[in-house]
Amino acid sequence: MITYDKLDKPNWLNTIFQVRGAVLPMILPRILFFCILTAALTFIYVQGFPIYLEKLGDLTTNVIYNLILGLLIVFRTNTSYERFWEGRKAWGGIVVNIRNLAQEILIGITTQTEQETQEKKQALNLLLAFAIATKLHLRGDQVNDRLxxxxxxxxxxxxxxxxxxxxxIQFWLRTYLHQQLKLKNFGDAQLNMTSGILNSLMESVSGCxxxxxxxxxxxxxxxLKRLILIYCFGxxxxxxxxxxxxxIPIVAVVSFLLLGVEEVARELENPFGFDVxxxxxxxxxxxxxxxxNRVSRLHTQAKELTSVS
Known part of the structure; x- marks a missing residue:
């Protein structure tokens, strides 16, 4: 996905001519096809030959046809964006819940030995591993070096x-928390809270x-594709x-509008891929x-201040 720094926002004119992330390169071959078709029909017409299928062109001014096409395009676009936004909300839930769970593990679990401290660090690693594993799971990728x-x-x-x-990974985290409860490093109320967070994490994954x-x-x-094809052809x-x-230019503009909106919907349909x-x-x-890492540093600083005082 294309993101912009707050100090590096493109202006209006640059956005118009931006190629990366635009749908024009994807639909350009189809636009050229309809422009070539229009040019061929125009050449035939100016040479005095009759153009058949003229009644097909009447569909472009038919109220019912235009109404159905417009409604379907709007519904297609709204549905795709709803899927995109639902995916973003699900990942927002993953980010928030991992933040909260990291704090609960760092602050709520007391460690008595070096081994328990290492186990706590490993639990924090599992939180990041959960996010990376979710990304790979949604993209159909294999386990990578980072994981x-x-x-x-x-x-x-x-x-x-x-x-x-x-x-x-969620099961391993839950097992770790229950082990800490048995060791009395964790309380029942804290376990209930963290269990709810783990459930929310898997709910977000299920949504994706x-x-x-x-x-x-x-x-x-x-x-929908056939309706657009009939319209642009007629x-x-x-x-x-x-x-x-x-x-020719009018057909190019109209086909760009129809094919572009449909392509935008297709791009947003699956928001978990590698496209821009x-x-x-x-x-x-x-x-x-x-x-x-930030929560870990804050926890370390808090422990140092407590030990000093």
Whole structure:
């Protein structure tokens, strides 16, 4: 996803001519096809030959046809953006819950030995591992080096064979918290709170999975594409007899509008990929890592101040 620094926002004119993230390169071949078709029909018409299928062009001015096409395009775009925004909210929940859980682990769990301290650090690593594993899970990627560095060697093997890596990591975190309760390093109230946070984390993952595994029905997408194709194909037969060569730029603009809106909807349909218009999952994982490190530093400073006083 394209993001801009607060001090480096593009101006209005630069945004218009921006290529990265725009839909024009994706739909340009289709626009050129309709422009070539319009140019061929115009050449035939100015040579005095009759243009057949003129009645097809009447569809472009038909109220019912335009109404159905407009409603379907609006519904398609709104549905895709709703999926995009739902995915962003789900990842917002992951960020917030990991922040809260990191604080609860650092402050709420007391450690008596060096081994318990290392186990607490490993639990914090599992929080970041959860976010990275969720990203890889949604993208269908394998375990990478960054994830391997955050878990134990035996856990790496389990993650490589797992079909739901976030679920495994959540189970390990829950097991750790219950172990701390048995060791009396953790209270019942704190366990209930952290269990609720873990449940919220998996709820966010389930929300992302729902978006990923429930695409827009193929029959709906096919129907909308065919309506746009019929419209763009019939438009030259309507315009050429009236404005001849001027029909070419008009067809280009109209096809850009229709094909562009439909392409925008397709881009937003699955927000978890690698396209520039998808969610910045890598950046969100970096934000989570920074939050965990920040909380750890604050906890260390607080302990130092307490020991001094």
């Amino acid at each position: 391997e560095a955050l878990v134990e060697p035996e856990q790496v093997t389990e993650l490589k064979d797992s079909k739901n890596r976030p679920l495994d 999975e729902r978006i990923l595994t429930t695409p827009i029905p193929i029959t709906y997408r096919v129907y 438009l030259p037969f309507r315009l050429v007899p009236e404005i001849t060569w001027w029909a 218009n998808d969610l910045p999952l890598d950046d969100l994982c970096d934000v989570i890592e920074g939050n965990i």
